[in-house]
Amino acid sequence: MSGGALREPWHSLRRQREAASFGMWLFLASEALLFGGLILAFIATRWFHPAAFAAAGREADIVYGTANTLLLLTSSLTMAVGAQAARAELPRLAGRALGLTLALGLAFLCLKGLEWRADLAKGLWPGPGFALEQPAARIAFAFYWLLTGLHGLHLLGGLSAIAWLAGQAVLGRRPWRSPAFEAAALYWHLIDVVWMFLYPLLYLDGRAA
Amino acid sequence: MSGRSSRRSSKRSLGEATPRSAGAILARSLPVWLVLVGLALASCALAYLPMGRWNMAVSLGIAAAKMLLIGLFFMHLRRPDPLLRLAGGAWLLWVGFLAALVFADQATRAPLTQPEHMEDRTMEPPETAGGRSGF
Numbered sequence: 001m002s003g004g005a006l007r008e009p010w011h012s013l014r015r016q017r018e019a020a021s022f023g024m025w026l027f028l029a030s031e032a033l034l035f036g037g038l039i040l041a042f043i044a045t046r047w048f049h050p051a052a053f054a055a056a057g058r059e060a061d062i063v064y065g066t067a068n069t070l071l072l073l074t075s076s077l078t079m080a081v082g083a084q085a086a087r088a089e090l091p092r093l094a095g096r097a098l099g100l101t102l103a104l105g106l107a108f109l110c111l112k113g114l115e116w117r118a119d120l121a122k123g124l125w126p127g128p129g130f131a132l133e134q135p136a137a138r139i140a141f142a143f144y145w146l147l148t149g150l151h152g153l154h155l156l157g158g159l160s161a162i163a164w165l166a167g168q169a170v171l172g173r174r175p176w177r178s179p180a181f182e183a184a185a186l187y188w189h190l191i192d193v194v195w196m197f198l199y200p201l202l203y204l205d206g207r208a209a
Numbered sequence: 210m211s212g213r214s215s216r217r218s219s220k221r222s223l224g225e226a227t228p229r230s231a232g233a234i235l236a237r238s239l240p241v242w243l244v245l246v247g248l249a250l251a252s253c254a255l256a257y258l259p260m261g262r263w264n265m266a267v268s269l270g271i272a273a274a275k276m277l278l279i280g281l282f283f284m285h286l287r288r289p290d291p292l293l294r295l296a297g298g299a300w301l302l303w304v305g306f307l308a309a310l311v312f313a314d315q316a317t318r319a320p321l322t323q324p325e326h327m328e329d330r331t332m333e334p335p336e337t338a339g340g341r342s343g344f
Contacts, residue, residue: 024280028297028300029299036300036304044311073249076279076283077239088230089226193279194225202325204256207257208260209255209259
């Protein structure tokens with residue numbers, strides 16, 4: 001029934017699955033507080049400097065930002081399909097969906113790298129020679145670099161975990177029914193959800209003005 | 210398996226009745242993705258509509274709607290598992306406390322300590338002669 005996925009100390013795969021998801025949710029709660037605290041700091045600072053933050057939002061590249069939003073949403077779809085297919089023991093669908101997730105995540109990081117390079121060329125690093133006049137726009141861009149960098153690191157971690165698990169499964173060292181795929185999927189969806197909030201805060205501010 | 214019977218059986222067995230075929234998995238996930246993409250494009254378009262202070266409120270509202278969809282359908286909080294639902298919702302309470310305290314502080318500060326009432330000195334060269342140190 002469990003196909004070799006059941007481990008000590010659990011008596012059933014159902015309990016093992018619930019424990020894996022529970023542990024991941026606890027970790028995700030700490031991640032939510034990390035990003036939630038930073039996002040609240042962003043909103044609190046923006047409250048004091050609305051004009052400078054709007055000017056900073058207009059400088060962020062909306063094309064890269066929107067393209068990356070769509071890439072990440074689609075990678076959440078492929079990850080959800082991959083985890084469900086792994087659970088249903090459909091190895092071909094699971095392998096393809098996880099491979100697509102990896103490709104979409106890598107594409108996100110590549111676009112992010114190109115965007116960062118363009119930002120640096122535009123003088124958007126909050127140091128000497130910063131492009132914007134408003135002093136508080138430096139704070140907005142300090143948040144931009146911190147939040148996108150931290151998010152990129154998380155994405156890299158998620159990619160490594162998915163590549164490792166999928167590689168093990170393809171080599172036959174991990175049964176597809178292993179609860180690890182669902183736990184990895186939960187982490188991947190969190191990365192997506194964090195970006196859903198970074199997108200309006202960093203890219204959509206000040207567009208209508 | 211019809212939708213209704215699968216929902217009923219999943220209620221009985223804490224979500225063990227998960228889709229077994231590729232068709233069922235795609236039929237369950239693709240519509241959610243379509244709505245998510247629609248919401249993302251809508252938030253991008255609405256950001257260009259002049260709504261003043263409401264622009265950010267609308268885009269954050271759309272972000273919250275996307276979070277809810279991902280949480281319910283992709284992260285399986287729709288499954289009636291009380292332990293996972295509690296664990297998946299607890300952070301809302303903690304972030305809620307944090308937000309309440311942050312905004313209570315901001316809303317009740319004396320006006321003079323608000324930056325817009327202060328002279329901005331960040332771009333001035335630091336005073337050197339006999340005065341304050343740089344930092």
